[in-house]
Amino acid sequence: MMGAQSRQVGRMLAAMALLAPGLMAVGGAAARDQRVDYTVRFSATPEPGLDITLALKGDADGVTQINLPDRWAGEQHLYELLSNFAVQGGTVETPDSRPATRIIRHRPGQRLRISYRVSSAWQADPVIGMPGASNPYRPVIRPAWFNVLGNGVFALPAGEITRPARVRWQIPRGWTLASDTEHPDLDLKDVVDSVTLAGRDVRLTSQTVEGGPLRIAVHGRLELDEAELVRAVTAISQTQRRFWGSRGEVFLVTLVTIGRAPGAISVGGTGRDDAFAVWTVDDAPIESLERLLAHEHIHTWIPRRIGAMAPGAAEAEQYWVSEGFTDFYTFRSLLASGIWSPEQFVEAWNEQLLEYAASPNRATSNREAAAGFWSSRDLQRLPYTRGAVMAAWLDGRIRATSGGRHDLDDLMLAMQAEQRTDPTELVATRLQRLAREAFGVDFAPLVEAVHTQGADALFPQDGWGECLEVTSSEQAEFHRGFDVAATQRNGLIVAGTVEGGPAWQAGLRDGMRIVRRTGGSPPDPTVPLTYVIDDSGTERVLSWLPEGPRRFSAQRLKLGPQGSAPHCVALLAGQ
Numbered sequence: 001m002m003g004a005q006s007r008q009v010g011r012m013l014a015a016m017a018l019l020a021p022g023l024m025a026v027g028g029a030a031a032r033d034q035r036v037d038y039t040v041r042f043s044a045t046p047e048p049g050l051d052i053t054l055a056l057k058g059d060a061d062g063v064t065q066i067n068l069p070d071r072w073a074g075e076q077h078l079y080e081l082l083s084n085f086a087v088q089g090g091t092v093e094t095p096d097s098r099p100a101t102r103i104i105r106h107r108p109g110q111r112l113r114i115s116y117r118v119s120s121a122w123q124a125d126p127v128i129g130m131p132g133a134s135n136p137y138r139p140v141i142r143p144a145w146f147n148v149l150g151n152g153v154f155a156l157p158a159g160e161i162t163r164p165a166r167v168r169w170q171i172p173r174g175w176t177l178a179s180d181t182e183h184p185d186l187d188l189k190d191v192v193d194s195v196t197l198a199g200r201d202v203r204l205t206s207q208t209v210e211g212g213p214l215r216i217a218v219h220g221r222l223e224l225d226e227a228e229l230v231r232a233v234t235a236i237s238q239t240q241r242r243f244w245g246s247r248g249e250v251f252l253v254t255l256v257t258i259g260r261a262p263g264a265i266s267v268g269g270t271g272r273d274d275a276f277a278v279w280t281v282d283d284a285p286i287e288s289l290e291r292l293l294a295h296e297h298i299h300t301w302i303p304r305r306i307g308a309m310a311p312g313a314a315e316a317e318q319y320w321v322s323e324g325f326t327d328f329y330t331f332r333s334l335l336a337s338g339i340w341s342p343e344q345f346v347e348a349w350n351e352q353l354l355e356y357a358a359s360p361n362r363a364t365s366n367r368e369a370a371a372g373f374w375s376s377r378d379l380q381r382l383p384y385t386r387g388a389v390m391a392a393w394l395d396g397r398i399r400a401t402s403g404g405r406h407d408l409d410d411l412m413l414a415m416q417a418e419q420r421t422d423p424t425e426l427v428a429t430r431l432q433r434l435a436r437e438a439f440g441v442d443f444a445p446l447v448e449a450v451h452t453q454g455a456d457a458l459f460p461q462d463g464w465g466e467c468l469e470v471t472s473s474e475q476a477e478f479h480r481g482f483d484v485a486a487t488q489r490n491g492l493i494v495a496g497t498v499e500g501g502p503a504w505q506a507g508l509r510d511g512m513r514i515v516r517r518t519g520g521s522p523p524d525p526t527v528p529l530t531y532v533i534d535d536s537g538t539e540r541v542l543s544w545l546p547e548g549p550r551r552f553s554a555q556r557l558k559l560g561p562q563g564s565a566p567h568c569v570a571l572l573a574g575q
């Protein structure tokens, strides 16, 4: 999701140094002196592991604190995978109550060489069904490959996270390695926020897009055509980099397959600032990967290059921008790049609009939703769905106010330009201020009403000509009529059938066994669900409308008569 701004600040400092060449040499030497040099060597014996050394200058007061990997993304005690901790140039102790800390005493400013070994958290290749396999945050180090996130393997000196750093990898001959630690101008933050994939069978492609490398590294067999995936991701990247006027960007995608479970689609990953780590089932549809990667690539700019995120707990209050506007531009760039047809664009929006409309938290204020962000899946999705609709609303108002001369794109680019000279203004604040100052659109009342009362955001109905029709209708919530989770836990023996509900009326009863589903389009309540069930040894086919008792109003898009014409595609794609 979020990444920090350290990379951006680092680039600005580099630019300033170039303007003052006299200072650059001094800055360069000082930077080298302060740099933390990591070396990582894979070894297969006695068990697969990574031997890591850090070379650095100890603190001037003669005491240097080293923090080992500990907690991250719900994982705890990550230091337990570290062993053989040793120091040259000082003596080391572990404070009693802080097992993730090492205190090194040395002569003031002494050069130190710290070494340790990281063992694998996995004794077999992660395969879906194993606990944690769909998001292997702990280091995967196998005899012929490894995939590690910086948070799980790198020990850091306490202090400035923007301290310069360098990482060198030593891997067996014949292996391929891809890491975003290979990107230029690293600091400690980048080292922690890194992903590395290496192995004998890692396949790496590199494309130059708008003057910068886009690399894709894959481990494991994928059913889809990898060349097609590379083409799609390259097209997405090209569209996005051109839109933002960004040349020389670096981006890495690592993709590891985790087998499959019949009927389950698992595609997920972790954003790494200038990279994205994907873990996916091997039969993942290309559409899921395209959408995931388009979203993650947009995060290069949103939010960090258009405004600042609030620190600490308040960060979640701005997720409607950082995730919602990112989804808006995910859809736009997939259409603009030609990856999506206008039909697919409309279908994606309809899913988003339905999810938002059907959310039991639709009227939850942004303030409350942010506070409860980690407590429910539905609250986590709200900033994405509601935020995307808020972006669409704002886009519609800018187009209407400017008579079609401007749209949200112009506002985004204006924000990016401001961010270069003032990186401190909060992204939501800048969005509202610039909308008013530069485009005469008062966005603040909607933002405020959503923030304090959970007011409805609406997709703009007008201004689409013959390109798009936007309707609104009452509909029932999607409900299968029985308790799906309990039924799954129960070995597919039906549980929690709602008495008197549509499934019940079709004949479904607790205790029947589900053989398979043969019809339905979850979460669409208008398409009947059809199941083959085993009723005490007799197979029967039951079918019903998956409607729950709750009704709500939902917006829906439909391509207009000219919807697929080039001028309409251009309008929908914001061009």
Ligand SMILES: [Zn+2]
Residues within 6 Å of the ligand: 001, 295, 296, 299, 322, 323, 326
């Ligand atoms: Zn995101």
